[in-house]
Amino acid sequence: xxxxxxxxxxxxxxxxxxxxxxxxxxxxxxxxxxxxxxxxxxxxxxxxxxxxxxxxxxxxxxxxxxxxxxxxxxxxxxxxxxxxxxxxxxxxxxxxxxxxxxxxxxxxxxxxxxxxxxxxxxxxxxxxxxxxxxxxxxxxxxxxxxxxxxxxxxxxxxxxxxxxxxxxxxxxxxxxxxxxxxxxxxxxxxxxxxxxxxxxxxxxxxxxxxxxxxxxxxxxxxxxxxxxxxxxxxxxxxxxxxxxxxxxxxxxxxxxxxxxxx
Ligand code: 0L1
Ligand code: MG
Numbered sequence: 001x002x003x004x005x006x007x008x009x010x011x012x013x014x015x016x017x018x019x020x021x022x023x024x025x026x027x028x029x030x031x032x033x034x035x036x037x038x039x040x041x042x043x044x045x046x047x048x049x050x051x052x053x054x055x056x057x058x059x060x061x062x063x064x065x066x067x068x069x070x071x072x073x074x075x076x077x078x079x080x081x082x083x084x085x086x087x088x089x090x091x092x093x094x095x096x097x098x099x100x101x102x103x104x105x106x107x108x109x110x111x112x113x114x115x116x117x118x119x120x121x122x123x124x125x126x127x128x129x130x131x132x133x134x135x136x137x138x139x140x141x142x143x144x145x146x147x148x149x150x151x152x153x154x155x156x157x158x159x160x161x162x163x164x165x166x167x168x169x170x171x172x173x174x175x176x177x178x179x180x181x182x183x184x185x186x187x188x189x190x191x192x193x194x195x196x197x198x199x200x201x202x203x204x205x206x207x208x209x210x211x212x213x214x215x216x217x218x219x220x221x222x223x224x225x226x227x228x229x230x231x232x233x234x235x236x237x238x239x240x241x242x243x244x245x246x247x248x249x250x251x252x253x254x255x256x257x258x259x260x261x262x
Contacts, residue, residue: 002034002035002036002038002039003032003034003035003036003039003042007032008039008042008043008046009046011028011032011043011158012043012044012046012047012050012158013047013050014028015028015043015047015145015158015159015160016047016050016051018145018159019143019145019159019160019164022099022100022101022102023102023145024102024145024146024147025145025146025147026146026147027146027150027151027152027155028043028154028155028158029152029154029155035154036154037153037154037157039154039158040153040154040155040157040158041157041220043157043158044082044083044157044158044159044160044161045220047160048083048085048160051085056085056086056087057085057086058083058084058085058086059084059085059086059088059089059228059229060083060084060111060228060229060230060231061081061082061083061084061213061217061224061228061230061231062081062082062083062084062140062161062163062166062230062231062233063079063080063081063202063209063210063212063213063230063231063232063233064079064080064081064082064142064156064161064162064163064233064234065078065079065080065153065156065161065233066079066201066202066203066209066232066233066234067201067202067203067233067234068203069201070234070237074153075152076152076153077153078153079203079209079212079233080153080156080157080161081161081213081216081217082157082160082161082162082163083160083163084163084166084229084231088163088164088165088166089165089166089168089229090165090166090167090168090259091167091168091169092167092168092169092170092257092258092259093169093258093259094167094259094260095259095260095261095262096141096165096167096259096260096261096262097261097262098241098242098243098261098262101141101143101164101165102143102144102145103143103144103148103149103240104141104142104143104164104165104240104241104261105141105142105143105149105238105239105240105241106139106140106141106142106187106189106238106239106241106247107139107140107142107234107235107236107237107238107239108137108138108139108185108187108195108197108234108235108236108249108251109138109139109140109166109202109206109231109232109233109234109235110135110136110137110138110180110183110199110202110206110232110235110251110254111135111136111137111138111166111168111229111230111231111232112128112132112135112175112206112207112210112229112230112232113132113133113134113135113136113172113227113228113229113230114131114132114133114224114225114226114227114228114230115131115132115133115226116130116131116226117131117223117224117225117226118131118210118211118214118223118224119214119218119223119224120211120214120215120216120217120218120223121215121218121219122215123211123214123215123218124211125205125207125208125211127211127214128207128208128210128211128214129175129176129207131226132175132207132210133226134172134173134174134175135172135173135175135178135180135206135254136168136169136170136171136172136173136254137168137169137170137171137249137251137254137255137256137257138166138167138168138231138257139166139167139247139249139257139259140163140165140166140231140234141164141165141166141167141241142162142163142164142238143162143164143165144156144159144162145159145162146159149162166231167257167259168229168257169255169256169257169258170251170254170255170256170257171253171254171255173253173254175207178253178254179199180199180205180206180207181198181199181200181204181205182198182199182200183198183199183251183252183253183254184196184197184198184251184252185197185198185199185235185236185249185250185251185252186249186250187236187239187247187248187249188247188248188249188250189239189241189245189246189247189248190245190246191246191248194239195236195237195239196236197235197236198235199235201234201235201236202232202233202234202235203233206232206233206235207232209232209233210224210230210232213230241261242261243261243262244260244261244262245260245261246258246259246260247259247260247261
């Protein structure tokens, strides 16, 4: 049985208030075990519309849980998606206020910017190559609103797939000039290497995640739009950070970006 409109709206506000106030909540399936995946995305889209109604712009999308290892670790069957609001965005050299977040973690990703809309279903990696304007480095800062990052897939979808901030920098490149599958990434925190990875960690190739996102969105009659900034999924494991930490991520062929938590 799925949730009624009033409950969807109540839960959207509950999750969004937790994000805005940096306050922990417990996973919502504890109280609504009957909720469906459609309910979970309804909650996410309701909170998204509330942000837009308050004047925020939605600047892009993210794919989450895109590594087989993470799906297995979380015991979830599929990746999930979320949206990126204007105030999530930071540039190279940024100072990010940690007090606005609960228990942030950082993960290295490749961002795609499209020159054409991508419309599912049936979208494949070739469509993504043809529609991509450029790719560039990104670091996503995830911050589940759930206590101790403990959730199930429905709860995390309702919580905008833990989306909270992202930092972008480095070099824009044509996707056709790169081998994103073998592209290496080194993450350092306070000068110490904490994670290494390659693009293949993202569903075998980061462009596969973008095709999957277009197909998932088509289930709601939505599309990926030209100009949107799209995070394709984590290349590295997510690493917890604290106030004062300096994060630098070096991307093969794409340059590097740095920022710190204050
Ligand atoms: O971006 C991600 O891969 C994270 C998605 C949500 C799950 C989590 O918070 O770890
Ligand atoms: Mg991510």
